Amino acid sequence: xxxxxAGQFKTSYRADQALxxxxxxxxxxxxxxxxxxxxxxxxxxxxxxxxxxxxxxxxSLAALGLNILTxxxxxxxxxxxxxxxxxxxxxxxxxxxxxxxxPVVAILLSGVFSAGIGVxxxxxxxxxxxxxxxxxxxxxxxxLVWLFEKWAWLYNYNASGAIQVPNLQSFGVYVSGPQxxxxxQYYVVLAVVTLLTWVCINLTRxxxxxxxxxxxxxxxxxxxxxxxxMKSKLGAFAVSSYIVGVAGALFVFMWRGAAEPNLxxxxxxxxxxxxxxxxxLGSILGNYLGAILIVGLPVILGVLPEVLGMQTDSALAEHxxxxxxxxxxxxxxxxxxxxxxxxxxxxxxxxxxxxxxx
Amino acid sequence: MxxxxxxxxxxxxxAAPDFLMQVLWEGLVxxxxxxxxxxxxxxxxRSSRIFNFAQGIMVxxxxxxxxxxxxxxxPAWISVVLTLAxxxxxxxxxxxxxxxxxxxxxxxxxxxxxxxxTLFLIGFGEIIFGGENKVMITEELGIPTGSWTLEPFGGLxxxxxxxxxxxxxxxxxVVGLLVFLNRTQMGRAIRALGDDSQAALSVGISLxxxxxxxxxxxxIIALVTGIAWGARAGVSFALEVIAYKALPVLMLGGxxxxxxxxxxxLMIGVLExLFEIYWGQPLLxxxxxxxxxxxxxxxxxxxxxxxxxxxxxxxxx
Amino acid sequence: xxxxxxxxxxADGRKIGPVVMEMxxxxxxxxxxVAIENISFDIREGEIRAIIGPNGAGxxxxxxxxxxxxxxxxGEVWFRGQPxxxxxxxxxxxxxxxxxxxxxxxxxxxxxxxxxxxxxxxHMKAGLFSQALWKGRAEAEETANREIAERVIDFLEIQAIRxxxxxxxxxxLKKRVELARALAxxxxxxxxxxxxxxMNVEEKEDMSRFILDVNDEFGTTIALIEHDMGxxxxxxxxxxxxxxxxxxxxxxxxxxxNNQEVIDAYLGVQH
Ligand SMILES: Nc1ncnc2c1ncn2[C@@H]1O[C@H](COP(=O)(O)OP(=O)(O)O)[C@@H](O)[C@H]1O
Ligand SMILES: [Mg+2]
Numbered sequence: 001x002x003x004x005x006a007g008q009f010k011t012s013y014r015a016d017q018a019l020x021x022x023x024x025x026x027x028x029x030x031x032x033x034x035x036x037x038x039x040x041x042x043x044x045x046x047x048x049x050x051x052x053x054x055x056x057x058x059x060s061l062a063a064l065g066l067n068i069l070t071x072x073x074x075x076x077x078x079x080x081x082x083x084x085x086x087x088x089x090x091x092x093x094x095x096x097x098x099x100x101x102x103p104v105v106a107i108l109l110s111g112v113f114s115a116g117i118g119v120x121x122x123x124x125x126x127x128x129x130x131x132x133x134x135x136x137x138x139x140x141x142x143x144l145v146w147l148f149e150k151w152a153w154l155y156n157y158n159a160s161g162a163i164q165v166p167n168l169q170s171f172g173v174y175v176s177g178p179q180x181x182x183x184x185q186y187y188v189v190l191a192v193v194t195l196l197t198w199v200c201i202n203l204t205r206x207x208x209x210x211x212x213x214x215x216x217x218x219x220x221x222x223x224x225x226x227x228x229x230m231k232s233k234l235g236a237f238a239v240s241s242y243i244v245g246v247a248g249a250l251f252v253f254m255w256r257g258a259a260e261p262n263l264x265x266x267x268x269x270x271x272x273x274x275x276x277x278x279x280x281l282g283s284i285l286g287n288y289l290g291a292i293l294i295v296g297l298p299v300i301l302g303v304l305p306e307v308l309g310m311q312t313d314s315a316l317a318e319h320x321x322x323x324x325x326x327x328x329x330x331x332x333x334x335x336x337x338x339x340x341x342x343x344x345x346x347x348x349x350x351x352x353x354x355x356x357x358x
Numbered sequence: 359m360x361x362x363x364x365x366x367x368x369x370x371x372x373a374a375p376d377f378l379m380q381v382l383w384e385g386l387v388x389x390x391x392x393x394x395x396x397x398x399x400x401x402x403x404r405s406s407r408i409f410n411f412a413q414g415i416m417v418x419x420x421x422x423x424x425x426x427x428x429x430x431x432x433p434a435w436i437s438v439v440l441t442l443a444x445x446x447x448x449x450x451x452x453x454x455x456x457x458x459x460x461x462x463x464x465x466x467x468x469x470x471x472x473x474x475x476t477l478f479l480i481g482f483g484e485i486i487f488g489g490e491n492k493v494m495i496t497e498e499l500g501i502p503t504g505s506w507t508l509e510p511f512g513g514l515x516x517x518x519x520x521x522x523x524x525x526x527x528x529x530x531x532v533v534g535l536l537v538f539l540n541r542t543q544m545g546r547a548i549r550a551l552g553d554d555s556q557a558a559l560s561v562g563i564s565l566x567x568x569x570x571x572x573x574x575x576x577x578i579i580a581l582v583t584g585i586a587w588g589a590r591a592g593v594s595f596a597l598e599v600i601a602y603k604a605l606p607v608l609m610l611g612g613x614x615x616x617x618x619x620x621x622x623x624l625m626i627g628v629l630e631x632l633f634e635i636y637w638g639q640p641l642l643x644x645x646x647x648x649x650x651x652x653x654x655x656x657x658x659x660x661x662x663x664x665x666x667x668x669x670x671x672x673x674x675x
Numbered sequence: 676x677x678x679x680x681x682x683x684x685x686a687d688g689r690k691i692g693p694v695v696m697e698m699x700x701x702x703x704x705x706x707x708x709v710a711i712e713n714i715s716f717d718i719r720e721g722e723i724r725a726i727i728g729p730n731g732a733g734x735x736x737x738x739x740x741x742x743x744x745x746x747x748x749x750g751e752v753w754f755r756g757q758p759x760x761x762x763x764x765x766x767x768x769x770x771x772x773x774x775x776x777x778x779x780x781x782x783x784x785x786x787x788x789x790x791x792x793x794x795x796x797x798h799m800k801a802g803l804f805s806q807a808l809w810k811g812r813a814e815a816e817e818t819a820n821r822e823i824a825e826r827v828i829d830f831l832e833i834q835a836i837r838x839x840x841x842x843x844x845x846x847x848l849k850k851r852v853e854l855a856r857a858l859a860x861x862x863x864x865x866x867x868x869x870x871x872x873x874m875n876v877e878e879k880e881d882m883s884r885f886i887l888d889v890n891d892e893f894g895t896t897i898a899l900i901e902h903d904m905g906x907x908x909x910x911x912x913x914x915x916x917x918x919x920x921x922x923x924x925x926x927x928x929x930x931x932x933n934n935q936e937v938i939d940a941y942l943g944v945q946h
Contacts, residue, residue, distance in 0.1 A: 013821040014814075076466060124656055127663040130465065131409045131613065135605045136659065139652035142602075150643040202809040206817055207799045214782050214793050220675055221780035224742055225856065226768030226797035235803075266602075270473060277470050282784065316485065323481025329474030334459045337467050672705060675735070675744060675776055 019201065022352070036190060041183050049182035050255075056288075056295045057186075057193045058250045063275040063287040064200055065243030070273075071281035072204055073236030074216025075125050076134040079141035080272045083241045084248025085264030086114040086144060089154045091249035092163045095176075096156055103168040103176045103253060104188060110249040111242035117144075118241025125233045129219075141269060148261035162260040165253050176253045185254045192250060196243055201284055203239065212236055213282070274325065278332050280339025289340035293328075297321060367636035376513025381635050382628055387521045388603075389627020390528045391583050395604040396611065396619035397535060398576040403613045405551045405572045406457065408468045412475040414601025416577060419479050420445055421584030421593045422487040425495060434498035438581070445577025453569045480595065489595055494588035496520055501589060524586035531582055532620060535575070539616065548572060599648075606655035610666050618667040626651045682720070685912065692720030694756075695896055696741065696864060701750035703736055710736040711747065712920040718864070723890055723897045725907045727931075728917035729940070734900045735777055737917070738866050741898070742774055743767035769797050773862035775853045777869045777900070783842040787852050790841055791827060794859025795820040827859045831885060847878040851885075858889060865889065867899040871906060879903065883910060908932070916940075 020026040090113035167177030214222035279290025427437040502519035539545035611618025638646030801813035916924035
């Protein structure tokens with residue numbers, strides 16, 4: 001009933017290449033877009049904006065960036081948070097050096113800096129692979145966080161060593177700083193995330209996507225069929241780091257409001273890696289599903305005891321959350337190594353042939 | 359500027375050789391612990407192709423268990439034995455719950471699973487033991503806490519006795535492992551597994567036994583490093599970072615090379631200390647030990663992708 | 676002997692042109708192992724050239740030299756009458772040389788169609804921006820190249836599996852998909868490393884037919900490594916025989932079959 005592909009025959013390759021060859025997929029997406037663009041912002045409480053809607057979108061975007069690199073191009077990175085940091089600090093420097101610049105423009109430009117640094121730290125991928133490369137990305141992680149701390153120019157010589165997001169306007173509305181409302185910030189985040197998701201969908205389903213996947217699946221064969229591995233890998237580092245950098249700028253400017261260097265340390269990198277893995281490597285949708293789970297879980301664990309009328313202990317809830325996430329990762333790897341996105345694919349396959357399974 | 363980078367540090371080293379020796383000694387102490395942890399990685403990697411990210415948290419977990427048991431009133435040495443039993447239980451549990459269901463999965467999946475183990479143990483450890491910094495039961499274990507003062511070149515060299523003990527115990531453990539790997543049937547099976555799993559299986563030892571064993575060895579290593587490092591810096595989740603240091607060691611020495619782990623560990627321990635004292639602190643604002651080893655390994659690998667001790671391999675198609 | 680610059684017509688009416696690729700005194704070593712020792716031979720336009728020899732003779736290494744994957748210590752590769760400067764494999768591929776592998780090297784995480792489409796990559800030029808928006812050149816290219824990929828899929832009779840992930844395919848079909856990927860590139864020179872290894876008789880017959888059809892219909896020059904002597908004799912115009920890195924025979928299948936050195940080294944030995 002829901003997913004009847006039967007009867008929807010493709011008459012041209014062009015139609016077959018459309019984003020959603022099955023009509024119900026397009027309808028489902030439309031429904032989600034209406035929820036995200038209209039229903040949620042009109043009904044959400046401040047709590048929902050701050051603990052769910054905004055962080056889920058930002059984490060999804062960061063995971064999407066990582067997924068481009070690791071899930072599509074096959075280059076395992078453990079340094080995502082540091083590149084988010086580059087985006088955040090670049091954005092901070094831009095808006096403080098050029099106060100006339102729209103913060104939204106600054107956010108979109110900040111990815112350019114993280115892309116550049118991403119390419120530099122991507123150079124080792126041309127010579128080393130797998131775990132060796134993963135460790136090499138930790139070099140970026142530790143070095144950059146150290147730099148955020150030691151290079152006082154980055155945080156305008158603040159005594160605290162932290163960056164504080166200023167009140168900034170775009171088209172006469174406050175979009176960042178304490179003056180900005182959650183709803184405005186949500187829309188900024190949603191717009192950026194929607195745009196970049198659409199771009200990623202296009203990139204990954206076409207030539208570039210095939211180049212990345214070929215590099216991931218069998219690099220020497222990729223090279224022997226005419227793929228310039230250097231371009232492919234560094235391109236993936238650039239695109240991935242751009243997205244991650246923008247996510248980092250959003251993270252600080254649209255959500256946290258302030259940041260210290262250690263915000264961008266290893267735990268954040270891993271958090272994003274989990275989202276990408278639990279969601280599904282090599283999938284766009286998975287990043288959203290993973291972020292909903294990883295961001296939503298602690299919220300539920302935090303609220304649950306209250307709902308059940310138990311005494312609340314936020315530290316215990318947090319540790320329990322860590323434990324559960326760890327167990328969930330193992331559980332998912334055993335049950336479905338390809339993540340939530342694959343689960344959805346299987347459900348969808350069932351729905352397509354429903355009610356005539358064979 | 360050039361003078362500060364290329365001349366002044368060496369001039370300082372020559373001017374105060376006793377201080378240089380102190381720095382080298384401190385580097386050596388860290389280095390041998392890095393080497394030990396790297397060895398744990400290598401054993402696990404060779405026998406199961408698993409890149410064990412949980413090694414760091416195992417260090418924390420072992421140290422916390424030891425301190426926690428003692429706090430409950432268990433005598434120090436019995437706590438050690440019980441902690442070893444806990445680490446053995448952990449090895450069995452990991453083999454049973456994580457490794458066995460995941461056998462044959464791609465490397466990256468197994469790696470992720472060890473991150474899952476890491477998170478699980480962090481949460482679990484926090485709930486059971488609490489996250490605040492604790493004091494290692496150094497004296498209770500009979501580890502001397504005094505220091506020896508030497509006077510080389512008419513200067514001053516202070517050797518903390520607990521560091522000397524750590525170096526001695528770690529060195530003994532390394533030698534013990536080497537003997538185990540080379541002289542016992544089980545050890546040879548583990549080594550053979552790295553080269554050819556058929557050969558190892560023909561020895562007649564089941565893969566599961568080997569896995570439990572190498573994870574238990576990793577647990578013992580974790581406990582020893584936990585005690586040694588805990589005696590210097592206290593016991594908290596921050597201990598985990600020393601396991602990160604084993605990672606660049608593996609890059610330099612190779613994921614499968616036992617000798618590489620040992621030499622690489624010592625090298626990185628010493629070099630990062632030298633760099634921090636003579637370049638990092640005067641020129642870069644210090645705290646360079648967080649990244650120096652990684653950047654060094656990265657640069658070496660750019661020029662020698664096979665690592666320091668690996669042989670150059672030309673890919674086949 | 677034929678002149679390198681002129682062509683001739685075979686008994687079954689196919690056109691054999693001048694020399695397109697010439698290996699001149701190639702020597703390739705791996706450490707102490709000499710994989711190829713001072714070997715020269717040529718490939719003519721439109722012919723099917725076989726390379727045979729026992730395991731470890733250096734056949735795959737030779738194809739890898741042609742592909743630019745290995746760089747020989749000595750010797751030169753001449754392509755279209757000119758010495759080829761040192762090149763990366765991807766540059767060689769862009770000169771119109773495609774290949775398959777002894778051990779299947781498909782992109783396991785992709786569908787059959789996507790694998791075949793990767794064969795078209797050397798022909799796709801749309802910029803990143805156009806791709807990001809899925810507009811203009813990127814979209815047009817996608818459709819145009821899809822048509823070519825689909826023709827190859829029809830040609831090799833794998834329509835039914837075009838949307839199947841290759842990881843789910845049986846061995847024989849994988850080999851065929853790999854050929855499809857190579858053909859999608861519309862290569863001038865096609866290198867096949869043991870295309871029939873591990874196949875049953877029926878699959879071998881199919882594959883032989885495809886190879887002959889490719890050569891016949893598109894005039895593609897083919898260099899192939901094959902163990903099955905029967906197949907080699909049927910398919911190829913000329914054969915190079917290698918043993919322990921040396922060339923011990925070169926000529927038509929009949930000439931090679933009657934060469935005493937070849938009989939001793941290769942045909943006498945069971946593989
Ligand atoms: N990448 C490599 N590294 C080291 N030795 C190699 C490599 N590739 C091939 N060889 C060696 O070169 C010789 C020829 O191998 P190969 O070309 O694969 O033979 P064939 O394809 O005829 O069976 C063998 O001795 C093989 O071990
Ligand atoms: Mg071969």
